[in-house]
Amino acid sequence: MTTAPFLAPEGMPALSARGLDVGAGHRRLLGPLDLELASGTWTSLVGPNGAGKSTLLRALAGVIPHEGEVLWHGMARSGMPPRARGRHLAWLGHEMPGAEDLLVEDVVMLGRLPHQDLLSGIRPRDREAVNQALEAAGASYWRKRAMGTLSAGERQRVRLARVLAVNAPVLLLDEPLANLDPPHQADVLALIRRLVDAGRTVVTVLHELQPALSADRMLILECGGIRHHGACSDLRTHRELEGVFLDRIAIHHIGDIPIPMPRT
Amino acid sequence: MTGRLLAGLGVLTVLLGLLGLCLGSTGWIWLWHEGTDPVILWELRMPRTAGAWLAGGLLGLVGAIAQGLFRNPLADPYLLGSASGASLGVAAVLAVGGTAGAEAMAAGSWLLRLGLTGAAFLGAIAAVLLTLVLAQGLAHTLRLLLAGVIVGVVLGAVTSLLGLAVPAIAPALQAFMVGSTGLLGWTSVTLLALVLSSGLTVAILLGPWLDALSLGEETATSLGLPVTLLRSVMLAILALGTGTVVAQAGLIAFVGLAAPHAVRAATRLTHRPLLLASSLMGGVLLLGADLLSRWLLAPQELPVGILTACLGGGYLLWWMQRQGQGGQVA
Numbered sequence: 001m002t003t004a005p006f007l008a009p010e011g012m013p014a015l016s017a018r019g020l021d022v023g024a025g026h027r028r029l030l031g032p033l034d035l036e037l038a039s040g041t042w043t044s045l046v047g048p049n050g051a052g053k054s055t056l057l058r059a060l061a062g063v064i065p066h067e068g069e070v071l072w073h074g075m076a077r078s079g080m081p082p083r084a085r086g087r088h089l090a091w092l093g094h095e096m097p098g099a100e101d102l103l104v105e106d107v108v109m110l111g112r113l114p115h116q117d118l119l120s121g122i123r124p125r126d127r128e129a130v131n132q133a134l135e136a137a138g139a140s141y142w143r144k145r146a147m148g149t150l151s152a153g154e155r156q157r158v159r160l161a162r163v164l165a166v167n168a169p170v171l172l173l174d175e176p177l178a179n180l181d182p183p184h185q186a187d188v189l190a191l192i193r194r195l196v197d198a199g200r201t202v203v204t205v206l207h208e209l210q211p212a213l214s215a216d217r218m219l220i221l222e223c224g225g226i227r228h229h230g231a232c233s234d235l236r237t238h239r240e241l242e243g244v245f246l247d248r249i250a251i252h253h254i255g256d257i258p259i260p261m262p263r264t
Numbered sequence: 265m266t267g268r269l270l271a272g273l274g275v276l277t278v279l280l281g282l283l284g285l286c287l288g289s290t291g292w293i294w295l296w297h298e299g300t301d302p303v304i305l306w307e308l309r310m311p312r313t314a315g316a317w318l319a320g321g322l323l324g325l326v327g328a329i330a331q332g333l334f335r336n337p338l339a340d341p342y343l344l345g346s347a348s349g350a351s352l353g354v355a356a357v358l359a360v361g362g363t364a365g366a367e368a369m370a371a372g373s374w375l376l377r378l379g380l381t382g383a384a385f386l387g388a389i390a391a392v393l394l395t396l397v398l399a400q401g402l403a404h405t406l407r408l409l410l411a412g413v414i415v416g417v418v419l420g421a422v423t424s425l426l427g428l429a430v431p432a433i434a435p436a437l438q439a440f441m442v443g444s445t446g447l448l449g450w451t452s453v454t455l456l457a458l459v460l461s462s463g464l465t466v467a468i469l470l471g472p473w474l475d476a477l478s479l480g481e482e483t484a485t486s487l488g489l490p491v492t493l494l495r496s497v498m499l500a501i502l503a504l505g506t507g508t509v510v511a512q513a514g515l516i517a518f519v520g521l522a523a524p525h526a527v528r529a530a531t532r533l534t535h536r537p538l539l540l541a542s543s544l545m546g547g548v549l550l551l552g553a554d555l556l557s558r559w560l561l562a563p564q565e566l567p568v569g570i571l572t573a574c575l576g577g578g579y580l581l582w583w584m585q586r587q588g589q590g591g592q593v594a
Contacts, residue, residue: 058482116472
């Protein structure tokens with residue numbers, strides 16, 4: 001089940017990093033920083049362009065080289081076998097060209113690779129997971145179409161389905177709402193909430209601050225470092241959010257709901 | 265659709281194979297006709313027909329691998345200088361052997377064939393590695409293409425230099441450069457069959473990983489795939505496949521590019537059936553071209569490499585035209 005409950009090891013943060021540091025040549029892109037993200041929570045990474053949000057997500061996922069140690073539910077990621085890593089954490093990155101010829105259901109089935117042996121092939125439980133992921137992402141309708149024939153929004157829903165098909169306890173989603181229309185954005189946000197309620201840990205990078213504030217926790221990044229880490233409902237988080245955008249936005253409140261607006 | 269395509273290619277293989285046994289420089293003779301010399305049939309037509317199909321199959325396979333590996337539908341197995349490297353390897357072995365080498369090759373010596381294949385393989389892999397070093401990895405397609413062109417041109421020049429320095433090998437080298445199925449014997453067939461069957465088995469086994477690689481290297485890594493190992497194995501098959509074909513039949517153009525294209529034009533496939541269908545398609549294309557090369561100017565023979573270059577060039581032009589008109593990319 002895509003939203004089957006996940007029981008995390010007690011007291012272990014889902015993600016933790018010590019001395020995490022990413023550089024490109026002589027330029028430092030991120031860190032060094034220490035971080036702990038609690039299990040069963042939804043954390044939003046926010047910050048100005050170039051603050052290091054996507055880099056942090058990629059370093060936590062282990063898809064780019066970095067310094068420092070990353071632990072997933074208390075286990076050192078570097079010590080885990082590759083396929084076990086693939087099963088434990090699902091990562092949604094930026095749009096990559098390619099896979100134009102593959103059918104939608106074939107792309108989503110790739111999310112099951114960490115669960116399959118090369119010799120065993122596709123099993124009924126893989127098909128079941130793919131069906132559920134396609135259903136959850138609202139992409140069942142065009143499962144027999146080639147990726148190259150889909151619109152940007154349709155492709156995004158297929159990519160989300162591919163991530164859901166992994167059925168991982170930890171999901172790192174970079175711009176999961178990209179190219180989606182408002183109703184489908186709301187569907188994805190509701191889906192993330194269902195996943196978190198079922199014990200999954202979700203970390204998202206969202207440029208829109210309103211949906212970012214729907215998370216449980218907010219990690220505000222600035223110039224490759226952490227400026228603030230707090231609850232999304234906390235007033236101090238709101239002040240830091242205004243500050244990181246140089247007070248060009250203001251967080252208003254309608255009842256308990258924080259509404260970010262540009263300052264005129 | 266996949267089943268029908270594979271079955272269609274299988275039927276074509278059998279039909280073209282039968283044609284290949286019946287068609288010779290003296291014209292058409294039915295197999296059951298008493299006038300067919302068994303020696304011509306067993307020692308010439310049969311290995312040539314089987315060899316052409318196997319070489320085409322291998323080119324189709326390495327073409328599909330190159331396009332999957334570089335995530336580019338225009339990738340050609342010769343793109344990274346592998347063919348020039350293989351040619352240089354062949355030229356080097358011939359030059360060391362001198363006149364005796366050229367004679368031994370004409371006689372179909374096992375040892376020389378094996379030596380040529382090994383040298384072609386080493387040449388191909390060295391050329392690919394050199395291209396990768398010059399391009400600083402696989403990340404930048406343009407740099408990779410330029411590096412491939414540079415390596416191809418420079419190694420081609422060195423090969424020509426060897427041909428000039430050791431005149432005895434010039435005719436044999438010329439035959440390699442043009443690409444010919446005329447000299448394929450049972451030794452070549454055995455080598456091609458061994459490399460095709462092993463390469464196809466490994467590539468098909470790793471097919472789903474190539475599918476995942478089409479989502480991007482980072483996504484493939486996040487799915488727990490050993491991306492570096494995958495690339496190394498696929499490059500090894502690419503170099504071994506190209507090297508084996510070049511050592512047996514010379515530089516046969518466009519089959520490696522056209523075969524996966526033709527399959528994709530027919531249907532959408534994941535890499536497992538795509539690799540198999542591209543191999544069958546490559547076999548059918550080269551065997552078809554081989555038959556044409558025997559028939560067009562009979563009793564003279566047109567080197568098959570010239571024919572594939574003309575036909576493949578035409579196909580590529582048609583494909584570019586189709587793309588230019590905003591049509592569906594095959």
